[in-house]
Amino acid sequence: MINFKEEIAKQISKATNISEQELETYVEIPKDKNNGDYAFPCFRLAKELKKAPPVIANEIREKLILDENIIDKVEVVGGYLNFYINKKLLAKEVIKAVNEEFGKSDIGKGKNIVIDYSAPNIAKPFHIGHLRSTVIGAALYNIYKILGYNVIGINHLGDYGTQFGKLIEGYKLWGNEYDIDKDPIGELAKIYIRINELCKQDESVLEQCRYNFKLLEEKDEYCTKIWEKFKDLSLQEFKKVYDLLESKFDSWNGEAFYSDKMPEVIEMLQKTGELKESQGAEVINLEDSGIDTPCIIKKSNGSTTYATRDLAAILYRARTYDFDKALYVVSYEQTLHFKQVFEVAKLLGIDKKYTDGLEHVAFGMVLLPSGRMSTRAGNMIKLEDLLNEAIQRAKEIIEQKNPELEDKDDVAKKVGIGAVIFNDLANSRIKDEIFDWDTALNFQGETGPYIQYTYVRTKSVLQKAGYLPKVEDINVDYLVDEYSQNILKLIYNFEETLVQVTNKEEPSILSRYLIDLSKAFSAFYNENKIILEDKEIQDARVYLCSVVGQVLKTGTELLGMGMPNKM
RNA sequence: GCACCAGUAGCUUAGUUGGAUAGAGUGUUCGGCUACGAACCGGAAGGUCGGGGGUUCGAAUCCCUCCUGGUGCACCA
Numbered sequence: 001m002i003n004f005k006e007e008i009a010k011q012i013s014k015a016t017n018i019s020e021q022e023l024e025t026y027v028e029i030p031k032d033k034n035n036g037d038y039a040f041p042c043f044r045l046a047k048e049l050k051k052a053p054p055v056i057a058n059e060i061r062e063k064l065i066l067d068e069n070i071i072d073k074v075e076v077v078g079g080y081l082n083f084y085i086n087k088k089l090l091a092k093e094v095i096k097a098v099n100e101e102f103g104k105s106d107i108g109k110g111k112n113i114v115i116d117y118s119a120p121n122i123a124k125p126f127h128i129g130h131l132r133s134t135v136i137g138a139a140l141y142n143i144y145k146i147l148g149y150n151v152i153g154i155n156h157l158g159d160y161g162t163q164f165g166k167l168i169e170g171y172k173l174w175g176n177e178y179d180i181d182k183d184p185i186g187e188l189a190k191i192y193i194r195i196n197e198l199c200k201q202d203e204s205v206l207e208q209c210r211y212n213f214k215l216l217e218e219k220d221e222y223c224t225k226i227w228e229k230f231k232d233l234s235l236q237e238f239k240k241v242y243d244l245l246e247s248k249f250d251s252w253n254g255e256a257f258y259s260d261k262m263p264e265v266i267e268m269l270q271k272t273g274e275l276k277e278s279q280g281a282e283v284i285n286l287e288d289s290g291i292d293t294p295c296i297i298k299k300s301n302g303s304t305t306y307a308t309r310d311l312a313a314i315l316y317r318a319r320t321y322d323f324d325k326a327l328y329v330v331s332y333e334q335t336l337h338f339k340q341v342f343e344v345a346k347l348l349g350i351d352k353k354y355t356d357g358l359e360h361v362a363f364g365m366v367l368l369p370s371g372r373m374s375t376r377a378g379n380m381i382k383l384e385d386l387l388n389e390a391i392q393r394a395k396e397i398i399e400q401k402n403p404e405l406e407d408k409d410d411v412a413k414k415v416g417i418g419a420v421i422f423n424d425l426a427n428s429r430i431k432d433e434i435f436d437w438d439t440a441l442n443f444q445g446e447t448g449p450y451i452q453y454t455y456v457r458t459k460s461v462l463q464k465a466g467y468l469p470k471v472e473d474i475n476v477d478y479l480v481d482e483y484s485q486n487i488l489k490l491i492y493n494f495e496e497t498l499v500q501v502t503n504k505e506e507p508s509i510l511s512r513y514l515i516d517l518s519k520a521f522s523a524f525y526n527e528n529k530i531i532l533e534d535k536e537i538q539d540a541r542v543y544l545c546s547v548v549g550q551v552l553k554t555g556t557e558l559l560g561m562g563m564p565n566k567m
Numbered sequence: 568g569c570a571c572c573a574g575u576a577g578c579u580u581a582g583u584u585g586g587a588u589a590g591a592g593u594g595u596u597c598g599g600c601u602a603c604g605a606a607c608c609g610g611a612a613g614g615u616c617g618g619g620g621g622u623u624c625g626a627a628u629c630c631c632u633c634c635u636g637g638u639g640c641a642c643c644a
Binding site: 333 | 586602
């Protein structure tokens with residue numbers, strides 16, 4: 001598609017002798033449509049030219065040689081030059097560009113992106129707090145992919161560490177009191193809570209738990225056997241949730257996968273001479289980098305830590321995937337951990353490209369109105385329960401609004417789960433979220449179902465029309481009204497929106513965009529009759545409908561939501 | 568105590584590299600289905616952008632300071 005910003009910068013460049021690249025960064029999109037489609041503020045030139053901004057604006061305006069096929073008109077308002085683009089050109093460009101392939105790009109060609117997301121802890125319930133990492137990671141995955149990047153999605157399962165030493169200890173003590181095969185995670189969670197209580201009361205039990213983990217690392221037969229059992233049972237439970245969310249991962253290599261890859265890391269760190277003994281443990285001091293807390297590589301009993309495993313993972317991923325970016329979609333509670341690990345990674349002697357590519361994509365916590373969720377305290381909401389409730393509520397609304405609908409179950413799943421996913425992706429990821437059933441399962445206003453509903457209406461119109469006109473038959477004269485233009489401008493910005501998502505690792509930018517597009521279409525839909533006597537007008541509007549539908553569907557699926565054809 | 572993050576309408580929030588009159592949704596309120604889906608659309612009311620300084624032609628945005636909330640701070644992950 002034509003690049004309007006670039007065209008405008010080119011024109012101003014000719015009139016001012018300032019480089020086109022510099023000018024392009026100054027060109028902005030006015031908030032108020034009454035100020036044109038693009039604007040060039042002259043204020044920053046005032047100092048240099050020693051003239052008042054309005055004077056500069058007028059001078060530039062006089063020197064501008066406009067291509068009427070691209071720019072309709074330019075107005076000087078105060079210190080601004082306001083550009084109005086050629087409406088028909090915009091319509092032509094957008095209509096030509098949108099097809100099934102729309103949004104696909106080769107911006108990321110040849111670049112590898114590793115995304116580490118979801119990563120629930122084995123033997124603990126998969127609760128609503130795990131949703132954010134799962135859906136943010138999945139959305140980023142899809143968006144990088146459509147932009148042409150080679151993406152590797154990794155579920156870095158929490159399947160290792162002292163928590164297993166605790167579970168093994170609890171199982172050893174009271175295993176026969178619990179029916180683990182019947183409700184694996186529920187029963188294991190009870191054991192986990194109980195052993196934690198005991199650890200608090202009796203330090204020697206905690207020591208024993210740590211020792212169990214050391215045994216596990218040393219491939220002790222009994223510990224390994226129990227650990228494998230817990231892991232298998234947990235994965236079966238997790239799959240239920242992943243099936244509902246339709247989550248896919250390219251790799252399920254969890255922490256345990258790196259157990260045999262840590263000695264190399266430790267050896268590398270020893271060679272640097274930075275690995276120091278401190279209070280019986282082996283640590284890397286990071287005070288020089290402004291991090292007060294040292295990074296523990298080896299505990300005093302000789303076993304490894306989360307950080308050691310993450311370092312082994314960085315080394316492995318650099319070698320295996322040659323990543324340009326490695327994203328960690330993990331709660332902001334772990335900010336310090338990643339700061340430490342990324343800093344220590346610089347000692348591994350890997351290419352700067354890799355250490356520069358490490359990025360913690362932090363997100364806020366999901367809190368209950370009563371405060372934090374805690375597996376130990378038992379106050380949490382299981383994700384599976386939320387998703388099933390969402391489907392149930394969607395079904396009730398379908399029964400009420402559209403009882404004749406076919407595939408009710410499938411639609412209820414798409415709408416219900418879509419609402420939950422969208423709710424989690426709608427706000428900036430860094431913000432905390434106080435969980436509320438009615439908010440998470442709201443289907444009205446700025447929600448996932450609103451976007452789905454808008455799409456369904458485009459489909460419905462197309463069905464009523466019974467045909468799709470050919471692009472070359474569209475008369476763009478009928479797409480220059482305010483409502484059509486609003487839609488076209490948004491669609492014009494689709495790829496730019498996706499790029500912004502990857503620049504900020506912020507899927508909510510796409511969520512907002514889809515809301516804006518849905519609103520623009522709803523307004524258009526309410527103001528204009530689409531099926532009507534005049535065939536030429538109808539063709540143009542029907543085609544616009546189809547274009548909107550395609551973008552809504554593509555965008556919604558990028559967020560990891562399903563899109564129903566009817567609802 | 569130190570560090571990091573957040574603070575925008577009753578509630579949930581958007582706000583591009585500083586730019587024109589700070590936008591939405593929700594709730595309240597008024598109006599719109601003999602138009603292709605009302606899970607929708609349109610209008611009204613609602614703001615000292617946490618407070619105070621500063622930089623700038625221009626600050627929600629940058630700097631300083633204070634307040635409030637959250638998170639983290641060595642053998643959990």
